[in-house]
Amino acid sequence: MSSLQRRPLWTPSLVAGILLGLCLLVAAVLAPMLLADPAGQLTGQAGESPSAEHWLGTDNLGRDNLARALAATRLTLLMTSGATVLAVVGGIVVGVGIWLSGRRVRKIALRLLETSVAYPSLIFALVIAAILRPGVVSSVVAIGVAGIPSFARLTANLAAKISTSDYVTTARLLGVPPRAIAVRHILPNMAEPLLILATTVFSLSLVELSALSFIGLGVQSPNYDFGLLLNESLTQIYTQPTSVLGPSIMIVLTGLAVMLLGDALAGRANPRTSRRALRHPSVPAVAEIQDEKAPLVRVENLRVSVPGGAELVRGISLTVDPGEVVALVGESGSGKSLTAMSVAGLPPAELEVHADVLRVDDMNMLGQADRSRLGREISIIYQDPGTTFNPSLRMGVQLTEVLRTHLGMGRRHARKRITEALAQVNITEPEHRLRQHPHKLSGGMRQRGMIATTLVTAPKLIVADEPTTALDVTVQHEVLRQFRKIHREQGTAMLFISHDLGVVEALCDRILVMKDGEIVERLTPAQLRNRDVHHPYTQALMDAVPVVDTSPARLARQESS
């Protein structure tokens, strides 16, 4: 399905980042020495446009714009590094300190950090700049200190995350003091994520330091960084619009270099899952049915595979007659859910589905069957680990979805019908439930709610994918009872997926045992009850079921063995 890929070491972005970074470093070291004259010497050629001699023109004192932009790299990089170091070191100290302190202090400190992080850090920096006189050092201090709270918060959160990991818990149980845990376990494990975050701090410091100089509250002439150059170029923007190019490009290039490096680091730290999806070839929407008494569901030679990879379902054939309940049993990974979802026309987007025949009624599930018919005739009930309902919508909206979309009912009518149906599946206060969000209901209630919708829509087929697995035993029984009731009262056909033989025995007309994408045995409930199975895998599955069977025959068999 999805494969983990560790990206190669030398990705293009890493190479580009390193090259760009090296160029900037060379400019930072050499430009102030080699270009001292054109960058600093006042000449009579003031405010000139770009020429062969001055590629980006000259400023209002006749200095070469390009030379100044390159020479400014040194001060800019030094200041940015300084601010970054200040923010990172300060952040780590404060963050680890918070983590080491007591519960109460930690809680208050984190709240305070959260509040202060929400403030624009430039304003925070302005406060500090207001106290100190503008200049190189005060800018570094202002931006560095302003960056401490957010880095402290990140450090504290990371530390909290790592401190709940198994090895730290073990160390604590062994009586290692917190300080030692911090030095030995927390800090080394934070190193990589913190390094990546530090690159972000560097970019931010660059942007903000330059901003401070740009508004005239940072570096003061005769010193100059990118921000001050941009500030000066703004004053001559009408006479010479190209003068803004030098500092603009340098700021962007520096930011880009750091971002590329940070991305490359982050990419190495978090291997990505790669998933690919395929376009499905167009096929007719209506399947031809040969004879009159055809089964409701017909699957022939169904194959589901990862494109260019493993086959997960390998040539399955099955039928479900109208009103019949067919079970697919097997362990997780046996392909039973993929089979069921293919029958329902909802296979995962990244998988390839082929079949000689795959139809429900006369709808070809390999093609684009009519949406409204699909919605009305096939109901799907999933395993419910609390995730099958949209957490941000009330139950009423979701439970009436099919009624309103496909059965054309109005809001009131749909709600009235679903309320009745909820009462039928023994849900108390149904009207109140409709106004609640899914997380307010128990798993069993949600599952019965889902079943209730099928009472109103009366589908031809219910595809139930492990509908009872996530529920506890007493709730399982109640839900199974509802399935039986629907089957009895409405004669709905079902494709019932489970890994639990005990569950399917009581409900199903036929049982198909799946292993590694193939059907290995076809059984009747009677065969299952009498342990009349042949395939060793089925045998193994049966042995895994806790037996509550107390029939005399079975007891006798147990005694004799």
Place this chain on the structure above:
Amino acid sequence: MSTARVDDPAQHAVSAAALWERPWLRFGVQRVTGLLVSFVLLVTVTFVIVPLIPGDPAAAIAGPEASGAEIAHIRQQLGLDEPLHVQFLDYVSGLLTLDLGTSFASGQDVATVILARLPFTAELALLAIVLVLIISVPVGMLVAVLTHGGRRSWLDHLFNFVTSLVYSVPQYVMATLLVSVLAVGLGLFPAAGAETLLSLVLPTLALMLLPICVVSRVVRRETAIVLDQDYIRTARGWRIGRLRMFGRYVLPNVITTTLTLSGLILASQLGGAVVIERVFAWPGLGQGIVDAFQARDYPVIRGAILVLGLMATVIIIVVDVILAIIDPRTLEADHE
């Protein structure tokens, strides 16, 4: 009809503990407390700006060429000759009557100075954030849907490339480039001032381009996560239309993170506006702060920082409330 409603209000009004169990009340109390704490912090921080100035603040404010009498006058005007706690009480009681002091530079009431400039900054920041949301949410969702499951990797790369590129251009550089190309070069828009509606275009553009990239990337990532959720599979099983699917089932789950982020962006726009306003000579609060700094006009600096901070606080709380209305789970997340 059943009579045993579990959360019947009447049953709840009994004890304080039970009262605390009611999410909205707890939420309200927590937010008001947060507001008060932020306010106290802000007032304290803005107060200490002046006493923390190294050396004699009055001399620093007056500048190197000031006479002793001038310095003494400033000291008296700022109340610096009083003990610190008296100064603090004066400051706080002034705030309670909306008296933020008097500007050194213009002699005007600080509150008046700020109120004259505030609408310009608010106009820019709000316009920018509204446009950011209108543009980035659909763009981010569309890219996520089109590239879902590894399809159309060219779009994936294009989107990442364009957003990274714009992202690496700071707002004020973008602003300067916009002025140089669109205003000075092509003469399409006024380069400075706030006289006409057209004057709004460039500052808004400069403010919104970067957040558009940030927000659309987040929307795209969040949408991709939501599309892989079980409840989307459930909704697909109901075979509802695309429009309803994205509008009703995907969007609300994407919007929580988006709004949280947008609140932070809107707050940081206040800082961004300080810089952007300088480029466009926009007569807003940001430009006011810069002017005040250059004049070392401390009462105005104090007041402006206080107001910007308050606005940031209010924005964050408004976003919290909107989130709680959209997604009630956030109410319960506070319950520890």
